[in-house]
Amino acid sequence: MVIATVLQRADEPGELLGYWTARYGRRIPKPVKRGIADAVQRLYDERSLTLVTPGLRAVGITVGDEEWDKAAEAFADRPWYAATRAAIDVLTPETPRQEVLEVVDPLTYGRWDATARAHAAAAPGQFNWEAADAFHAPGAFDPQATRAALAAVDAPVLVLAGALDAGPTPARAAEAAALFTHAELSVQPRAGHYPWVDDPGAFARTVAAFLDPAVHTVRAGGVRLAYRVWGAQDAPPVVLAHGRGGDSSHWTRVAEQLAATRRVYAPDFPGHGLSDWPGTYGLGAFRDDLSTFITALDLGPVDVVGHSMGGAAAVLLVERHPELVRRLVLEDAPPLLPLDPPRPEPERPDGPLGFDWPLVPVLDAELNEPDPAWWERLAAITAPTLVVAGGPASHIPQDQLAALADRIPDGRLVTIEVGHLVHESRPQEFFAALKSFGL
Structure with a gap:
């Protein structure tokens, strides 16, 4: 999730970090790499920027298998964990992306309750899977150029991570915050990849405090x-x-x-x-x-x-x-x-x-x-x-x-x-x- 308070509106804000295209099915940037570069350039016109559990492949930050497994173990005492873990272990690189997301869904929320299940159930219909594949395609990103551009952004930045999120983990979110000149990291306790679902009040307080000058x-x-x-x-x-x-x-x-x-x-x-x-x-x-x-x-x-x-x-x-x-x-x-x-x-x-x-x-x-x-x-x-x-x-x-x-x-x-x-x-x-x- 990206939250930006804007001083000068971008012509095509849907290209911002390529996120909205993959998430909401708007047009695919051509090429995606140019869309990301354009989005970064437009950050110079932002008053502030909030990145919520951001995907970090565009800057070359990834979570390895060992780190992901360690993060997932935080849920080991949950009654659904054993079945979820077993389903994950049989996934292959050829498994369709949608099926992978459905398997790991319980691990992406701080609480796998009725609210989380309803949010997860609604997600597939909000994705453009073709765009998602293009967004993550080999060569779509230029991490070195993107890092250099982010370092020049003068706007204040909040990177908000979930304490239980495996992608990005709080440690990787901290790496992302360090790429900006004026950034702070906030880790929401007991939250996963969707902190606004896990605890709407805590999420709103953190973001509201950042956005209020x-x-x-x-x-x-x-x-x-x-x-x-x-x-x-x-x-x-x-x-x-x-x-x-x-x-x-x-x-x-x-x-x-x-x-x-x-x-x-x-x-x-x-x-x-x-x-x-x-x-x-x-x-x-x-x-x-x-x-x-x-x-x-x-x-x-x-x-x-x-x-x-x-x-x-x-x-x-x-x-x-x-x-x-x-x-x-x-x-x-x-x-x-x-x-x-x-x-x-x-x-x-x-x-x-x-x-x-x-x-x-x-x-x-x-x-x-x-x-x-x-x-x-x-x-x-x-x-x-x-x-x-x-x-x-x-x-x-x-x-x-x-x-x-x-x-x-x-x-x-x-x-x-x-x-x-x-x-x-x-x-x-x-x-x-x-x-x-x-x-």
């Missing part, structure tokens, strides 16, 4: 974190950490004001927004995400502003890594004392969510019975700390927020009586509190 990404602890940035690059940095169920865009109004004098960074926590949704969460994990984010971008020591869950993660961060935090702002953050009464088992609301639901019961359990050491270590925090309380309309116990501010040696409390979402409901007052605090 306002969103940046960084790898932190093996997890892809999306983040937004405002302000001059050489201005003093500040990191904004959102609350549960939110994302970096929720900080926009405050960030735009801070950007007059600060370089503002706002990440999406894992399980939120456009970052990866790994499925395992906790306040300690979010603390580590903040730590690796700050370290990966070489921001520390940095001012950190955390709302709600983001504030709790920031507290744990400054307790574990005081050298990373210069000043700390906690906006209506849970004070990490046992909840009384405890929160009941939550029920997932209907419909799609902008965050990964499994994080909710995990965090509720931690807030019901937090680690007592989290509260005890507040007395050792040396960073100047501002606690912003939302007043009686907030669900956070306000007396506990006052106790939180008192326990931190250089802590202070300000109340803006608007409820839990202080920075969104009263951005001007919240910004004024930040400026008074020295941000």
Whole structure:
């Protein structure tokens, strides 16, 4: 799959890497080699390019039999694997291409479920088999010329691979990414050759983050974190950490004001927004995400502003890594004392969510019975700390927020009586509190 955002439209975009011809039955380029060369030339007019599990013969990258077999062994525990493996072992070079694809279909999806089977069943009718044979014919490609052309492409490129894909494997996809001047590789977990089928949400988040010029990404602890940035690059940095169920865009109004004098960074926590949704969460994990984010971008020591869950993660961060935090702002953050009464088992609301639901019961359990050491270590925090309380309309116990501010040696409390979402409901007052605090 090829996704391109175009500044200048190509006259014949169906020739792009010869893919659309073979896949959708449009006319065969004459010769195919010229179509590929033309397509590469047109990349100079692209704003960005996304290559999804791309075929790489045009650049001379292939997956050998041993590597393919090793990749296929990732499915060895699946109930259909033995029969599929036996069918593969009797294939010959003369076996028709369509029959080969039908045999290996189960190995091309992360999950061989009803959705994958339906997608595979529809595929044969979408191929022009004559064109496919011509596309893969001997001499159709000039890898050396194609590599040279790709190296001259100045557009940003995303190569998206499936962790379970055998063609290309993640290692070969990395080779392809290295052919471009400005390319990044993203490997979608638990996905095969069709990552948009295996996990549409993960696929959409990765591509959307790449295509949005306002969103940046960084790898932190093996997890892809999306983040937004405002302000001059050489201005003093500040990191904004959102609350549960939110994302970096929720900080926009405050960030735009801070950007007059600060370089503002706002990440999406894992399980939120456009970052990866790994499925395992906790306040300690979010603390580590903040730590690796700050370290990966070489921001520390940095001012950190955390709302709600983001504030709790920031507290744990400054307790574990005081050298990373210069000043700390906690906006209506849970004070990490046992909840009384405890929160009941939550029920997932209907419909799609902008965050990964499994994080909710995990965090509720931690807030019901937090680690007592989290509260005890507040007395050792040396960073100047501002606690912003939302007043009686907030669900956070306000007396506990006052106790939180008192326990931190250089802590202070300000109340803006608007409820839990202080920075969104009263951005001007919240910004004024930040400026008074020295941000």
